[in-house]
Amino acid sequence: MSSESTESTFQRIDAGPPARPDIAPDLKTPLEQILLLLFLAVPLLAVALAVPVAWGHGLGWHDIVIGGVMYLISGFGITVGYHRLFTHGSFKASRPLRIGLALAGSLAVEMSVTDWVAAHRRHHKYSDAAADPHSPWRFGRSAVGVTRGFLHAHVGWLFNRHRTCPKRFCPDLLADRDVAAVAAAFPWCVAASVLIPPVAGGLWSMSWTGALTALFWGSLVRIALLHHVTFSINSICHLIGERPFTTRDQSRNVWWLAVPSLGESWHNLHHADPTSARHGVLPGQVDPSAALIRWFERLGWAHDVRWPTAERIAARRACAAEQAR
Template sequence: MQPNTTKELEFSTALTPRSRITLANKELQNQQRYIARTTVLIPFLGSVLAIGLLPLLGIGLIELSLLVSMYILTGLGITVGFHRYFAHRAFKSNKVIEITLAILGSMAAQGPVIFWVATHRCHHQYSDQPNDPHSPRLHGNGIYNQLRGLCYAHIGWLFESLIVNPLIFAKDLVHNPTIVKINQLYLIWIILGLAIPTAIEGILTGSSIGAFQGFMWGGIVRIFLSHHTTWCINSITHVFGRYRFENADQSGNIIWLAIITLGEGWHNNHHAFPNSAKFGMKWWQFDLGYWVIRSLEVTGMAWDVKSPTPGMIQAKQITSV
């Protein structure tokens, strides 16, 4: 559910401030489902094509470097930018960093920044309760219903006809002219995220095949991986994982998912302290997003970085692991 930014913003701001979550009109329903299908299918089909072409084109150091570097850069745009900075205001920064994070997060093709933040804040307010946009816990008992819930939380919710009202959940961003403009240019940032690896490999190899390989691995495959690792946070971490802190929901910590999502997989930690810039609470809990924020803080480009005190951690802790 990653709507056209201009029409989505116009429709949503026409809602009354009391309307927290509302059914989209017929035109917007159709538009959302079309965009959701495009969002899910194009990276999937492109990744299948890239893998299918491996015997013919192969994959080398350039493709792998572009895949990893673009994945990390746009992933930091999501975890540091969309999530910790915009959604939870876990730290403060200057306008240049704010714009950079908003653009990098948009390149991940997970939806415009205002949509992403409004949906995520709504998720926290109603986590694993009715009105949670993507909980896997609301679909009944038994293996079949649990699988249905996982599928819904992973992808199915994108096709829903509900609008999370940004006037309620992202009012600060709606009134930020710079962020509104970045939000409106969402498709441009996706194209830029595809064009960068295409141009880099095209220049390095001096061939159209090289440019195509950069587009596929640094662009399409990277988006596919970024989508599904992030969506795993919505689905898997609310069914499986370890529970270090007592929360009102079922969010869990999953170490392997934390590694590939740059720290997001410490989801139980995050729901215990949602406004914390630090997700990995132990020294061994890999959290690249927080390391980036600390680096920005050390260089004076971030300040008021929030994290729980030892006393706050002890008060909520149910296990030391």
């Protein structure tokens, strides 16, 4: 498909009042668009200021601990909760763990659990095809097209006023009263995500300075870093990297994102076997999210975990080798 035909296909998908069942009938409001821009731009500005602030002794070990803990809580909330549990059903969880993971994922300040799951299930249904909400290939394979596609997949798609329809893609979560309640409380979770670090920093140091530095590092910088690591799975992991497993899309493994993404960047296996609780299945592939699920299983909080088997892994590698010939 040429660059021009690819772009026009995507434009037809997005154009006009949507009649397709995977698109919600209501549009994002201008206020939502403004808030989205603020929650993307302000934390990113904090990252740009991080080096001079740290150089001026504006980074203490309290900030590192608070920021690190918040990164892990909200990051695992996305990878283990929003993604592997709620989107793909890679394991079943006790009620307290389900609620806890939904709340933890909400602290990432990405989307409510139902909106996030709806968009991601839609991505898998149409991966790198016309209705994929964030394919980096939407403008073709030329240098200009790939650049535009990368920017779209990384962050641009978030500003599309058409939202994915949760009733179409996650009716199971809408029917779950606990999950629906957490989704409805998303604005409060956003406020908590921003306010918990400065409160912790202020109480720990018993100073306003400690509160302000914790707000900078534990709230703004942490939110920006987690945002762009998550966005990189949509953009980078569909453009570059290795493809040892057979998929119908361009999903790839990017090893240097494995630790900050908590194992999500072993993206090729994930698209080859979406319900697998472990994404890093080959030797040397670190997957912290799978390790946490293992701990939940040992504690009795998680069960029916869909661990990959040697036979499934071998079958998908064999198909990939056959395709490469």
